[in-house]
């Protein structure tokens with residue numbers, strides 16, 4: 305009876321029903337039964353105040369039409385969800401080309417994946433038919449986006465370490481397209497330090513990730529974080545990455561000045577005083593601010609990493625040059641002083657290379673203090689409304705950072721322990737405390753990109769509150 309009714313519905317209603325059923329994990333018939341049941345229940349009065357309440361999935365997925373998605377299915381229990389994912393993507397006009405790992409073939413068959421995708425399923429790196437024209441490179445380049453779902457612990461490890469020993473991992477190494485992974489695994493596997501290390505590496509490599517969600521595992525009695533994101537969550541994440549429909553830019557209209565990296569203080573034309581700062585943290589924050597819509601000027605000391613995307617980068621050598629460029633870039637709404645500026649410089653920079661003279665010991669190096677860029681901004685007549693300093697300490701982190709906050713007239717200090725055993729200087733991870741006059745927040749160890757994103761979210765929240773209070 306219900307199936308006859310569905311067949312007679314108009315296309316738009318049928319589509320809405322199909323999506324609703326998919327979201328609730330029901331068949332269309334079951335969904336109709338539920339709807340009819342709901343109608344029979346006495347309804348409390350409830351005013352609908354926004355479109356979001358009517359449609360819980362608020363992201364526009366219409367931009368998926370005509371987009372090409374290479375879907376790499378890994379060997380996990382959640383592989384079955386990919387059949388539904390493929391249907392949802394195709395309903396929106398996307399073209400889905402599946403790649404199965406050998407392990408995935410144990411969970412779903414190429415036959416069912418091929419039938420649902422309507423495309424050839426790729427499984428073998430050394431396929432004689434496809435590889436006559438280096439098919440794995442073509443696969444990696446013809447897509448608009450590569451999605452790995454489920455991304456197994458094994459697949460994440462391979463990706464993080466650059467393996468290329470089967471079709472999926474080779475395609476992932478060869479691609480120049482954005483990659484989204486949807487991890488799915490047992491909660492112990494997810495929380496294992498190796499998986500967490502790989503997660504941070506992948507985030508730093510610019511791999512996008514959705515989930516895993518918390519919930520029950522297929523294994524009886526186990527629950528925790530490790531469930532693959534639901535197909536409709538994946539569809540929305542894919543639409544967000546793939547379609548040009550711009551997300552709201554919460555920092556649009558704000559101007560930010562950042563410093564990053566070390567400074568080099570010359571002793572003579574070939575020698576200089578420096579430190580181990582790599583610039584990775586400052587550059588990541590600059591890029592995250594630009595992604596949030598801010599106009600960003602980055603004054604960077606000498607670093608070996610590329611300029612961040614969407615950011616005006618000014619390269620300098622010394623603390624004095626850095627200060628001059630920072631002050632010349634005022635006014636700004638936000639200033640974040642991340643650079644490890646040398647506290648001292650040589651008092652008498654030699655014009656010529658200093659010579660070793662036989663029999664005479666080394667000259668002692670006389671130092672003078674460099675300008676304090678953060679303090680200068682804290683007391684500047686054009687002081688940015690949000691001034692953030694970084695404090696790299698090797699001992700008494702909180703005490704020193706709090707003193708710095710006061711002395712420099714900053715709003716927040718991001719304090720990190722840079723003792724050599726922590727590997728922060730030059731490394732990819734950071735463990736920081738965000739210190740303000742009223743609060744100390746200790747953050748877990750995160751990748752530098754994650755620290756950047758979290759700090760930028762704090763900045764967005766700060767300006768939201770300011771707007772509300774104004």
Ligand SMILES: Cc1cc2nc3c(=O)[nH]c(=O)nc-3n(C[C@H](O)[C@H](O)[C@H](O)COP(=O)(O)O)c2cc1C
Pocket residue numbers: 377378379380381382405406407408455456457458459488489490493
């Ligand atoms: C029944 C069964 C279920 C599995 N489920 C998962 C899983 O959900 N997530 C995961 O990371 N590995 C899971 N594994 C282990 C992977 O299949 C195994 O690591 C495999 O090498 C992954 O290969 P791939 O990453 O190339 O797909 C499972 C293994 C078995 C036998």
